[in-house]
Amino acid sequence: MRNVKKARVIYNPTSGREAMKKALPDVLIRLEEAGFETSAHATTGEGCAKGAAALACEREFDIIIAAGGDGTVNEVVDGMATQEYRPKLGIIPMGTTNDFARAIQVPRDVEQAMDIILAGHSKKLDIGKVNGHHFMNIAGGGKITELTYEVPSKLKTALGQLAYYLKGVEMLPSIRPTHARIEYDGEVFEGDLMLFLVANTNSIGGFEKLAPHAEINDGYFDLLILKSTNIAEFIMIANKALKGNHIHDDHIIYTHAKKVSVQTEESVQLNLDGEYGGKLPGTFENLYQHIEFFMPEE
Ligand SMILES: Nc1ncnc2c1ncn2[C@@H]1O[C@H](COP(=O)(O)OP(=O)(O)OP(=O)(O)O)[C@@H](O)[C@H]1O
Numbered sequence: 001m002r003n004v005k006k007a008r009v010i011y012n013p014t015s016g017r018e019a020m021k022k023a024l025p026d027v028l029i030r031l032e033e034a035g036f037e038t039s040a041h042a043t044t045g046e047g048c049a050k051g052a053a054a055l056a057c058e059r060e061f062d063i064i065i066a067a068g069g070d071g072t073v074n075e076v077v078d079g080m081a082t083q084e085y086r087p088k089l090g091i092i093p094m095g096t097t098n099d100f101a102r103a104i105q106v107p108r109d110v111e112q113a114m115d116i117i118l119a120g121h122s123k124k125l126d127i128g129k130v131n132g133h134h135f136m137n138i139a140g141g142g143k144i145t146e147l148t149y150e151v152p153s154k155l156k157t158a159l160g161q162l163a164y165y166l167k168g169v170e171m172l173p174s175i176r177p178t179h180a181r182i183e184y185d186g187e188v189f190e191g192d193l194m195l196f197l198v199a200n201t202n203s204i205g206g207f208e209k210l211a212p213h214a215e216i217n218d219g220y221f222d223l224l225i226l227k228s229t230n231i232a233e234f235i236m237i238a239n240k241a242l243k244g245n246h247i248h249d250d251h252i253i254y255t256h257a258k259k260v261s262v263q264t265e266e267s268v269q270l271n272l273d274g275e276y277g278g279k280l281p282g283t284f285e286n287l288y289q290h291i292e293f294f295m296p297e298e
Contacts, residue, residue: 005062007036008087010052010076012043012068016094020067023110027067027092034118036063043072053079056087063088063294065117069095070137074273077127077291078134090117090294097274100136103201103216104295121297124289125216128200130282135200135272138211141262141280142195142226143175177228180264184223184257192228198260198284199224209244213256219288223260225253260284 009027011020020027024040031038041052049066053076056064064087066076073091080086092113093101104125106113128135177192199211199222211222229237229251240246247254263281270277 004037005035006060007031007038007063007065008052008056008059008061009038009040009065009067010043010049010056010072011040011066011092012049012072012094015068015072015096019094019110020092023067023092027065027110027114030114030118031065043068043075047075049075050079053077054083056080057083057085060085061087063090063117065090065092067092067094069093070097070099070273071095071275073100074134074136074275077136080291081127081129081134081287086291088122088292088294099138100201100273103137104293106295116296117294119297120294122292122294123217124292126200126219127287127290128198128221128284129287130198130270130272130284131278133272133277134287135277137201137273138197138199138271139273139277139282139284140195140197140271141264141268141282142178142193143268175231175234178264178266178268180262180268182223182225182263183261184255185259187255189225189253194226194229194234196226196262197222197224198257200286210241210246211254212244212247213254217289219286220256220258221260221284221286223253223255223257227251227253258286 013021028038028040043049049072053064057080064076066073066089091101091106092110093106093108098108106116128139130139177194180193182189182196199214201216202208202211202214211224214222233251237246237249237251240249246252261283268280270280270282
C-alpha cells in the first residue's frame, strides 16, 4: 500500500478573532489536495497545544502546522522539543502577536502561509531552553519585563501591542534595578541591572532592532544586559533601541553566547516569548537547529 503522508493541524480557535474557525476547511482541503491525510486539533486552553504537539510526534506525523499566535507556536515547540522524532513545523500566524512568524518571514495571511508550507522549503532553526521550558524568540527578566503579562489579555486583544507600551509608561516610575550574577560562555557580569534579554531572533514585539545581530540558526543567543539606570537614562536608551543604536551605550552589554546562567538575590519572574515562564535562577541553553520550520526560500 502507498505510504500516505500525514499532517496534523493544531490551532487555537480563539486567537485572532476566531479567524481559524473560518479558515480551517480551506486549510484542510489544500493539505488533502497536496496529498496529505489531514487531521486537526482545536486547543481548549493552556497546555493543550503542547500535549497535542507531543502526541503528533509520538504518532509520527510527517508535518505539524501550528495556527495561532506566539503563545500557540511556543506551546507546540515546547511539546515537540523533548521528542526524539520531530516532524517539520509550519506556522499559520493568527494571533495578537506573531513575532516568531515575522522572524521567519511567514506573512499573516492564511493563503500565503499555506503556500509557504506546501512549497516545502524548510530550515532547521535554533530554539532556547531554560528550566525545562522552551522558547523561540526571546527570554528575559528584570522588573521591566514583568510588565508585559500584567496587561490583562482582554486589553491585549483589544488594543494590541499599544497596550504593552501604555502599561509600560504608566509603570516606569516603579521600575527598580535587580542585583544579578550572569555567567555567559565563561564570562561574568555581577551587578545591578534593569533587565536582561536572551534573544534567539531579532523580532521582538515592535523592537525589531533590540537584538540586531541575532541569527536564528547559528547556535548562539544574543545576550543583552541593561545595567542600572535612572528613568531619564532608561527612556533615552529605549528611544535609541528603536533604531538599534542602544548597543553601544555604556549601560549596555551586548554579546553572543551559547549558554547563559542567571542568578538573582530577590525573586524575579522569567518572561518566555511574552508569557510568564517561571522564576529565576535559570540556565539558558541554545538548542542548535533543533526544529525544522517551513519558511520562504531566501
Ligand atoms: N480554546 C481556548 N480558549 C481559551 N484560551 C485558549 C484556547 N486554546 C488555547 N488558549 C490559550 O491561548 C494561548 C495562546 O494564544 P495565542 O498566542 O495563540 O493567541 P493570541 O491571539 O496571541 O492570544 P492572546 O490574545 O492571549 O495573546 C495559549 O497559551 C492557551 O493558554
